[in-house]
Amino acid sequence: MNLKKLSKILGLSQTTVSRALNNYPEVSEATRERVKAAAAQHNYRANIRAKSLATGRSMAIGHVIPISTRHEIVNPIFADFIAGAGEIYSRNHHDMLLSVVPDIDEERTYRELAAKASVDGVIVHGPRQNDPRIALLKSLGIPFVVHGRTSDGDTDYSWVDVNNRRSFERAANFLFDLGHIRLGLINGLEFMDFAKRRKDGFLAAHKTRGLHAHPVFMATGEMTEGFGYNKAQSMLGDPNPPTAFIVSSMIMAIGVRRAISDAQLKMGRDISVIIHDDALSYLPNGADIPIFTATKSSVHEAGKLCAQMLLDIIDAGDQTPRHTLLETDLTLGESTGPAPK
Amino acid sequence: MNLKKLSKILGLSQTTVSRALNNYPEVSEATRERVKAAAAQHNYRANIRAKSLATGRSMAIGHVIPISTRHEIVNPIFADFIAGAGEIYSRNHHDMLLSVVPDIDEERTYRELAAKASVDGVIVHGPRQNDPRIALLKSLGIPFVVHGRTSDGDTDYSWVDVNNRRSFERAANFLFDLGHIRLGLINGLEFMDFAKRRKDGFLAAHKTRGLHAHPVFMATGEMTEGFGYNKAQSMLGDPNPPTAFIVSSMIMAIGVRRAISDAQLKMGRDISVIIHDDALSYLPNGADIPIFTATKSSVHEAGKLCAQMLLDIIDAGDQTPRHTLLETDLTLGESTGPAPK
DNA sequence: GCAAATATTCAAAGCGCTTTGGTAATGATT
DNA sequence: AATCATTACCAAAGCGCTTTGAATATTTGC
Structure with a gap:
């Protein structure tokens, strides 16, 4: 099922059907409802690639997960972070594109993501003290949010970090x-x-x-x-x-x-x-x-915050960096006590 | 940079440039090299959505990660599985599309994935004994591989499982x-x-x-x-x-x-x-x-096997199910000994 | 009752690529 | 020298959507 067929069934132009489905005002309520009913009945969903080719937005966010080449270790906090971020994405009709790459190939991956226009923005994981990805992403002109911060070099970018x-x-x-x-x-x-x-x-x-x-x-x-x-x-x-x-x-x-x-x-x-x-x-x-x-400090929550911040930035088309610094709770458990004599 | 500009720069048609880059035979070696050099120089990469709109293939694999609605727990083995699968995907120029959804929304997610044509196939995680997703995916006609198996109902599908x-x-x-x-x-x-x-x-x-x-x-x-x-x-x-x-x-x-x-x-x-x-x-x-x-039994390895199997299936356009049953190694550690008297 | 304003709808262009169905040039074959 | 393959290239259509610019229908104002 595609737009063409659906509009033929309805006896309307593709324009009108498209506008009806995307809630544009210049469509009468009567036809809008008729269109939406037909779309539901025929289980129509806009082909996402055609859509994003036409709009220039991919409705997808990239996450580049670096794998340490030396140790082949996946950061275990990443599952919970992703779950948090994913929650925000699906709520906002975005997809999550994951690239798991050896840390050595990271730069190439970001460049490709940008050149292929596969994503509208990226989340940067595991920043180093001085991280070349910041400058790279800036030069590529792709919106991004860093989970964490850098200490050296350019620190003028958006991040969510724990204190x-x-x-x-x-x-x-x-x-x-x-x-x-x-x-x-x-x-x-x-x-x-x-x-x-x-x-x-x-x-x-x-x-x-x-x-x-x-x-x-x-x-x-x-x-x-x-x-x-x-x-x-x-x-x-x-x-x-x-x-x-x-x-x-x-x-x-x-x-x-x-x-x-x-x-x-x-x-x-x-x-x-x-x-x-x-x-x-x-x-x-x-x-x-x-x-x-x-x-x-919940990394699941951090995932949500990063995702929301990135979507906001993309939405606003805005360049001024945003920051969220999370304080941790110092919670008392059974593993501490006075120093033994 | 896009095909149009690149072919203008080269003084060639889009057809020829496209074919040169995609290694079609009907292009002379000389021009092919010239084209590839220019592409590299101008950092050209085919827009992935335009490409997949034209080819009808998305070059992406979907992973739907269900989150238990009751417990909000993310399966921790998932990070390593994804890392394994991701390795195969990037080696084969595929993207990984991740949807983290409450288990209650799983069916809708699969339906959308299919209707929107966002992926060429999916990996099914965490199969239940009798899992409705099998029938669903079959009816949607979307290639899939299950990480694990079901016991009841239709068992005629592709899977990778541990014994x-x-x-x-x-x-x-x-x-x-x-x-x-x-x-x-x-x-x-x-x-x-x-x-x-x-x-x-x-x-x-x-x-x-x-x-x-x-x-x-x-x-x-x-x-x-x-x-x-x-x-x-x-x-x-x-x-x-x-x-x-x-x-x-x-x-x-x-x-x-x-x-x-x-x-x-x-x-x-x-x-x-x-x-x-x-x-x-x-x-x-x-x-x-x-x-x-x-x-x-390495779940990282299982991720690789699932991914490879799915790509093979998509490639072959083949419907006959494939199976891989992995035997585990029983490795002796320090946690076992004779029963105490 | 008619012009102007407004509300609906549509045809067609365009997004960036692949692919079909050609043409022109070259080389081989008789 | 005429014919046939083969090689190297190209124009244009098409993938499924959005959006521009125009057309038609419906109200409104006087």
Whole structure:
């Protein structure tokens, strides 16, 4: 079923049928209803590619998911983020175009997306401290929103980010308040901007207390369960080990918990743990009482915000950057307690 | 830059330029090279929607990800599956169109995908035992591959699945061989086909040994860490508890491990655990020695296989269903041992 | 009752590509 | 030298929609 056939059936021109369906005012209510009824009856939907060829808008948003070439790891938070964004898209009749590409091919992918005019805008995932994608997308003239931020270079673009620095500063201070002096940081890769900011917050808290963060107690790496386990284990093996950990993700924290339990220690009593909790749907932080004390910020919500911001930007045709900085909730769980004597 | 301009620059017709770029034979090698050089120089890429409007092929594959309306949970294996499939798509110049929809809207989504002609085929995720989507997609005439299978109704369609029944039968038998008699099963929702098959395998092993599976020791629910924890905890609280668990996913197993550790038991000594391991990139089952004894099958690989099968089907224009049944590896880890006396 | 204003409808062009059905030029065949 | 293939190219139609500009029908104003 297509427009031509449908208009023939109705005895109307394609123009009128098209306008009736798209709610243009210059169509009488009587015919509009007749047209809509016929469209429903014949299960007519405008061919999306013909439509977007005619309008110049693709009604699709691109997400380029980089896969680390070295480690082949997919960021697990991505499922929840996508779910959030997808909710907004489908509510606004947009499609989501996903490109999963080795990080080495990212630039080419963005260029193609732009040249082929496949999308009206893109969401940028996992920004590095200094990320060439910003300049690239600007030069391509394609609207975009970054999930996260960059620190160096051009910072004049739209983003939605969590206040990572403050979160981790608060987390560290909270542990200091409990009497802990030696903290371990188990963080993501430091060329990732969020990881850098978290470390900065961690260090800032040390500084105000006049404490010194031991480099050996600041680990940075791929955010897997295994990495969390290894680093926690080796830090706990130190002759003068940390009494508390701050861990950048639930997944790593699971490894940390395993290491603690392997060392015959009890989390929350012998050793405290604060995690950053992205509120992943499949990894809830306990039911009523959180397992982990956490700086919490829903990545599902972030997906929704990014998507909405991008659609707004596209709609407005507007170039002035927008920003949303989300504060985290510091929620008390059972993984923290006073420093052991 | 578009075809028209490019052909003007080259002093050739659009026909010739198009043919040169698409490697048709009726173009001299000299002009072909000249055209390709110019295309590269001007960063020309065919507008994908114009192209697919003309060819009738969208060069896109749809994935409809259902979100459970009741629980709002995103299946975490989905990230790795998508990554695998995406690899195949980009290698074959296809796009991936993702629709994240409440399970209640699934049918409408498929109908729209078909009517709007947005995709050349779809991958069906998470089939139920008797899944209406099969008949729907057949009636819509849209090529599809199911990741998993159905048990009831029409079973004549293409799929890629893991031999879930045999996997869990083997797992149970392995535990019986170790002297365990009371096994606990912590499984996904049973209307999901994979969960049903796993349970069938579990029961089959009991039957051949002349053993009876206790209903209280067979849990079924949403595959979260919390569910694994709750069920393991309650089963361990039984006056005559199981001495081994078979767990349907790594995520749930993490909860099971937490319950075991909370109960002051040692996994692999006091209680054995076998999991099904989807080989998720961000949740590797240990480094050199697996943490869990597992029936292992990479979901990333399954994504690749599904994608490739679908592209092959579309390419062949062929209707005869194809099947790939993957056997799992039963890999020995540190979570299993002889039944305690 | 007639011009002007307004409300409806339509034919045709255009979005950027592919593909059909040619033509012109070259080379091979008798 | 005339005929036939073959090679290399092109003009124009068509994919299914939107939108411009014009035409026709219906009201309104005086």
